[in-house]
Amino acid sequence: MNQSGFQWFLPAASSISGPLDMLWWAMVGICTFVALGVFVVMWLFCIRYRRGNAEVDRALSHGTRPVELTWITVPFVLFVCMFVWSLFLFVRIHTPPADAQTIYVVAKQWMWKVQHPGGQREINALHVPLGQPVRLTMTSQDVIHSFYVPAFRLKQDILPGRYTQLWFTATQLGSFALECTQYCGLDHSRMGGRVTVMRPADYARWLEGHAGPLTLAGQGQALFRAKGCSGCHGANASVHAPDLGGIYGRVVHLSDGSTVVADNRYIRDSILLPDKQVVAGYAPIMPSFSGQLSEEELIELVAYLKSTTGPGTGNRRPDQLPASGNTAQ
Amino acid sequence: MNAISAEAPPSFLNRDYGLWAWLTTHDHKRIAILYSIGITFFFFLGGIAATLIRLNLVTPNGAIMNAETYNKTFTFHGVVMVWFFLIPSIPTTLGNFLLPLMIGARDVAFPKLNLASWYLYIIGGLFTVCALIEGGVDTGWTFYTPFSTMFSNTNVFLVIVGVFITGFSTIFTGINFIVTTHTLRMPGMTWFRLPLFVWAMYAVSLVMVLATPVLAMTLALIGLERGLGVGVFDPALGGDPLLFQHLFWFYSHPAVYIMILPAMGLVSEVIPCFARRRIFGYNFMVYAIIGIAVIGFLVWGHHMFVAGMSVYAALIFSILSFIVAVPSAIKVFNWTATLHRGSISFEAPMLYALGFVGLFMLGGMTGLMLAEPALDVPLHDTYFVIAHFHYVMVGGSVMAYLAGIHYWWPKVTGKSYSEPLAKFSAILMFIGFNLTFFPQYILGYEGMPRRYHAYLPQFQVLNILSSGGASILALSYLLPLLYLGWSLFRGAPAGNNPWNARGLEWQTTSPPPKENFLTMPVVQEPYAYREPAP
Numbered sequence A: 001m002n003q004s005g006f007q008w009f010l011p012a013a014s015s016i017s018g019p020l021d022m023l024w025w026a027m028v029g030i031c032t033f034v035a036l037g038v039f040v041v042m043w044l045f046c047i048r049y050r051r052g053n054a055e056v057d058r059a060l061s062h063g064t065r066p067v068e069l070t071w072i073t074v075p076f077v078l079f080v081c082m083f084v085w086s087l088f089l090f091v092r093i094h095t096p097p098a099d100a101q102t103i104y105v106v107a108k109q110w111m112w113k114v115q116h117p118g119g120q121r122e123i124n125a126l127h128v129p130l131g132q133p134v135r136l137t138m139t140s141q142d143v144i145h146s147f148y149v150p151a152f153r154l155k156q157d158i159l160p161g162r163y164t165q166l167w168f169t170a171t172q173l174g175s176f177a178l179e180c181t182q183y184c185g186l187d188h189s190r191m192g193g194r195v196t197v198m199r200p201a202d203y204a205r206w207l208e209g210h211a212g213p214l215t216l217a218g219q220g221q222a223l224f225r226a227k228g229c230s231g232c233h234g235a236n237a238s239v240h241a242p243d244l245g246g247i248y249g250r251v252v253h254l255s256d257g258s259t260v261v262a263d264n265r266y267i268r269d270s271i272l273l274p275d276k277q278v279v280a281g282y283a284p285i286m287p288s289f290s291g292q293l294s295e296e297e298l299i300e301l302v303a304y305l306k307s308t309t310g311p312g313t314g315n316r317r318p319d320q321l322p323a324s325g326n327t328a329q
Numbered sequence B: 001m002n003a004i005s006a007e008a009p010p011s012f013l014n015r016d017y018g019l020w021a022w023l024t025t026h027d028h029k030r031i032a033i034l035y036s037i038g039i040t041f042f043f044f045l046g047g048i049a050a051t052l053i054r055l056n057l058v059t060p061n062g063a064i065m066n067a068e069t070y071n072k073t074f075t076f077h078g079v080v081m082v083w084f085f086l087i088p089s090i091p092t093t094l095g096n097f098l099l100p101l102m103i104g105a106r107d108v109a110f111p112k113l114n115l116a117s118w119y120l121y122i123i124g125g126l127f128t129v130c131a132l133i134e135g136g137v138d139t140g141w142t143f144y145t146p147f148s149t150m151f152s153n154t155n156v157f158l159v160i161v162g163v164f165i166t167g168f169s170t171i172f173t174g175i176n177f178i179v180t181t182h183t184l185r186m187p188g189m190t191w192f193r194l195p196l197f198v199w200a201m202y203a204v205s206l207v208m209v210l211a212t213p214v215l216a217m218t219l220a221l222i223g224l225e226r227g228l229g230v231g232v233f234d235p236a237l238g239g240d241p242l243l244f245q246h247l248f249w250f251y252s253h254p255a256v257y258i259m260i261l262p263a264m265g266l267v268s269e270v271i272p273c274f275a276r277r278r279i280f281g282y283n284f285m286v287y288a289i290i291g292i293a294v295i296g297f298l299v300w301g302h303h304m305f306v307a308g309m310s311v312y313a314a315l316i317f318s319i320l321s322f323i324v325a326v327p328s329a330i331k332v333f334n335w336t337a338t339l340h341r342g343s344i345s346f347e348a349p350m351l352y353a354l355g356f357v358g359l360f361m362l363g364g365m366t367g368l369m370l371a372e373p374a375l376d377v378p379l380h381d382t383y384f385v386i387a388h389f390h391y392v393m394v395g396g397s398v399m400a401y402l403a404g405i406h407y408w409w410p411k412v413t414g415k416s417y418s419e420p421l422a423k424f425s426a427i428l429m430f431i432g433f434n435l436t437f438f439p440q441y442i443l444g445y446e447g448m449p450r451r452y453h454a455y456l457p458q459f460q461v462l463n464i465l466s467s468g469g470a471s472i473l474a475l476s477y478l479l480p481l482l483y484l485g486w487s488l489f490r491g492a493p494a495g496n497n498p499w500n501a502r503g504l505e506w507q508t509t510s511p512p513p514k515e516n517f518l519t520m521p522v523v524q525e526p527y528a529y530r531e532p533a534p
Helices: A017-048 A065-093 A200-210 A216-226 A229-233 A264-272 A295-307 B019-023 B028-056 B067-102 B111-133 B147-151 B156-183 B196-228 B241-275 B282-298 B311-339 B348-371 B373-379 B383-413 B419-446 B457-490
Strands: A101-108 A111-115 A121-123 A125-129 A133-140 A145-149 A154-158 A164-169 A174-180 A192-198 A251-253 A259-261
Touching: A017 A065, A017 B311, A017 B348, A017 B373, A065 B311, A065 B373, A101 A125, A101 A145, A101 A295, A111 A125, A111 A295, A121 A125, A125 A200, A133 A145, A133 A154, A133 A295, A154 A164, A154 B373, A192 A200, A216 A229, A216 A295, A264 A295, B019 B028, B028 B067, B028 B111, B028 B383, B028 B457, B067 B111, B067 B156, B067 B196, B067 B241, B067 B383, B111 B156, B147 B196, B156 B196, B196 B241, B196 B282, B241 B282, B241 B311, B241 B348, B241 B383, B282 B311, B311 B348, B311 B373, B348 B373, B348 B383, B348 B419, B373 B419, B383 B419, B383 B457, B419 B457
Parallel strands: A101 A133, A125 A192
Antiparallel strands: A101 A111, A111 A121, A133 A164, A145 A154, A145 A174, A174 A192, A251 A259
């Protein structure tokens, strides 16, 4: 919130900020304690055993082994404790709750592009509701970027050619800095934005005010027809191609005998690299759409396929129907 | 200059005068001096870039240059400091000079290879610096793909060629030191009588020989993708950008140990001498060096906790990173324990060495925070990381390097330097260093990302503090250049063993003759210091 002027403490604005801060201050405390301990001992030795001091015993001590074993064991045990503490938090950072709302982010040199499920789009800004888990599914259309919101204590690299995820529950209203932390070229330092946390009611109003004619899945459905996908994968297609209705999350059997779960990455790869994973029982006749679809369009197609309940790509899951206030289909 | 007594043969400096004699020398001591000229040159080049970076960050929108120039400047700083200063610094200068002396040998095993290594270093270095100045590179020293292969329009290819060439220089030095340590130890110099500096040189040579080829391959793959469009790292060509990070850090993390192991060995020579004590826990110090060198190969993934790696991989790299911290902790405790019951004096080398222990410990402890994947999530790629590795590399390695230069200066040159000035600059360096880099820890926690030409206004106070500290630090680096340069021409003769030290190198004349020893030195237990009678 503080735009100019120095601040000692960052706002802690997500559900993970508090636990991470606790680990941080515990580590700062332990390290300060040990460092001060070693410094004090060094100073004491340096003063007491200075060359001019004739009044100390300088006899050689024997048997360093017990001492050595002590200061091998004690740090090791301490390190294991630190590791276990951080393990639990790290797993939590990587386990989004099932009810998290997905928002899509496409990063490019030097801009953040956000797509909400309701079809709302933002540039260099992200609006999220307070107290509700949000899952970001992110990809890059050029080089590696990294999505970093210091107030949330969260960061995730964004890679071209694949989707990475980041989830959070915002716990404080306000507007927070978003920064790119993976060096991405000329204007890396200008690749910033604001994350705005709003009350759920305000957020719903915001969504309503920024809704376009189609939801994200609706945009995907239009694209599915426009790019000719439905000509082969549609219900009435004459070409022998897999029915994609309800494909998302299903186990797909491949022609090489292996199986794969149809997730974002599988769907993306199947559009761009159709020969990579051919479904069992089908000939590899699909052309690649590499270079013909933007990252945003790929996300629309993924959102559309996610919204279908099979068989037949026309059926839509009730929970994926347009958000309230956005009835245009 | 001609006051050489009849019975003493000329030192390695006082014979075969002339540029040609120096450029064709096979004497490890002269090659060490050739190297130190190159290292010093590149250090100050990299330092100029650092100065420009700190000047630019005084204001939030970039005080003196635009983003393009800034990006090229920090790339210049990183490439020059890592490959042309830090990695070769201690091994090729003090290591080259001392390794044969410390084991009672006349030279390294392959003197011509040693000279070839210097030529490769100089050629690679000048080539790289020309490419960096003429056009420049804006990828950062890490060359992350696909930015470096498909998006950067700068001299990436030329710089890669330069670093590739220099890699062979590192490998040559490594091979030379390994064979020298195995075959040229004088009778009685058993493995567990070796000074810890020799152990460190041996371990670091193993890492050089094993890790550097991986860098060469990785750089070659960048060249292939950039030049010929062979898809390796860019997903648009069917490649995987994370593959690059794995390959790069598989080299570059061990490279971190290439930079710090020599410093650890060096400080283990200095502290016992000025504490008049045997090093505490010699055997454990040896095991710690070997442990760091071996486990250092298994921790590269801690650079990639937020890169999109699996949670399980991250956790394994995390616990391995904690394990590699154990031997480092042992070393800090043992250096401290060496002071116990010592008879400590505080000449300049000792001040530098004690400064090293403190700064290295702070750098190591913040490394523990970064080894925790959960804390690395907020801290990664911020100024916290910058501060962490500068504490280890600059506070650690450079302080140790200066401790070594001051400690062996009388041996190498036969001259003594101004002790008050040396002490003053050691203390100044410690203060300047902390003023420069401690604020960066806070900047990182507050969320300032690294490699930012411009930053949010709330970070300005700490940035000004850091830049102010950097001016003190710069002064403390220039001072030794002046008083050591003065001592070279005007310094009083230092004597053969001004510190009353115990290593074999102190049993010969200062500067040593070309053959190193005129009479066979006597091998003792390592660090056979006794307290002077009260």
